[in-house]
Amino acid sequence: MSEPLLEVRDLHKSFELEGQKIEVLRGIHLTLNEGDRVAVIGSSGAGKSTLLHLLGALDVPTSGSLKFKGRELSSLKPSELARFRSQSIGFMFQFHHLLPEFSALENVMMPALIARRSKADARKEALQWIEEVGLSHRMNHRPGELSGGEQQRIALARALMGKPDLLLADEPTGNLDSKTGEEIHQLFETLYERMGTALLVVTHNASLAARMPRCVTMRDGLLYEDEAR
Numbered sequence: 001m002s003e004p005l006l007e008v009r010d011l012h013k014s015f016e017l018e019g020q021k022i023e024v025l026r027g028i029h030l031t032l033n034e035g036d037r038v039a040v041i042g043s044s045g046a047g048k049s050t051l052l053h054l055l056g057a058l059d060v061p062t063s064g065s066l067k068f069k070g071r072e073l074s075s076l077k078p079s080e081l082a083r084f085r086s087q088s089i090g091f092m093f094q095f096h097h098l099l100p101e102f103s104a105l106e107n108v109m110m111p112a113l114i115a116r117r118s119k120a121d122a123r124k125e126a127l128q129w130i131e132e133v134g135l136s137h138r139m140n141h142r143p144g145e146l147s148g149g150e151q152q153r154i155a156l157a158r159a160l161m162g163k164p165d166l167l168l169a170d171e172p173t174g175n176l177d178s179k180t181g182e183e184i185h186q187l188f189e190t191l192y193e194r195m196g197t198a199l200l201v202v203t204h205n206a207s208l209a210a211r212m213p214r215c216v217t218m219r220d221g222l223l224y225e226d227e228a229r
């Protein structure tokens with residue numbers, strides 16, 4: 001068996017707020033192999049977004065080990081970490097975080113431009129992903145001129161820049177009606193079938209979670225494998 005894509009061991013995260021320590025993650029263990037698709041459920045405030053931010057190297061753990069393809073993230077140099085964020089991981093945020101003053105196309109190109117790829121190259125890849133999510137006819141619209149579902153599809157196209165091994169999606173369908181949410185999950189499935197992209201998706205939607213091959217629950221700062229399936 002090849003090395004896991006992601007190996008999380010005894011991961012802790014606490015926040016200090018007004019002199020008080022808030023322990024959000026209290027020893028998380030999680031192994032993801034290439035192409036795994038996992039739903040994360042858990043009540044509001046359980047620490048789901050906190051965990052995703054650590055996995056995407058958007059924040060650092062208080063303690064514990066986080067390995068991606070065998071490499072400890074905390075040992076990476078800043079340039080390697082930047083490459084990890086732009087090439088290995090795609091991130092869809094809980095609130096889409098598209099930049100309102102830029103077009104859909106420019107938003108999708110943004111991570112590549114930040115990673116200092118040429119404009120022509122960024123544009124070429126962005127156009128491919130926009131087509132993949134079925135929005136070529138909307139690429140010159142600004143986020144405010146797109147529906148909620150379209151905005152999330154653009155956020156997905158942006159997350160796919162660099163063809164990541166792992167897509168982290170934080171409630172990508174939280175603000176959408178069930179039919180539009182269904183369409184986003186359909187896109188995840190198509191991407192998985194075409195490219196084998198691993199997916200870790202936080203969702204409150206039980207029927208979407210049930211469609212994923214594996215489901216884990218966050219409770220009291222720990223992660224529990226859903227054994228009943």
Ligand SMILES: Nc1ncnc2c1ncn2[C@@H]1O[C@H](COP(=O)(O)OP(=O)(O)OP(=O)(O)O)[C@@H](O)[C@H]1O
Nearest residue numbers: 015016017022024043044045046047048049050051
């Ligand atoms: N920067 C921070 N400083 C202090 N406390 C924080 C910080 N970020 C998160 N928390 C706390 O950590 C806990 C977990 O937050 P988190 O956003 O991970 O929850 P969640 O499971 O994603 O919830 P939701 O389902 O509502 O999105 C909350 O109690 C929150 O108040």
Ligand SMILES: [Mg+2]
Nearest residue numbers: 048049094170
């Ligand atoms: Mg959250």
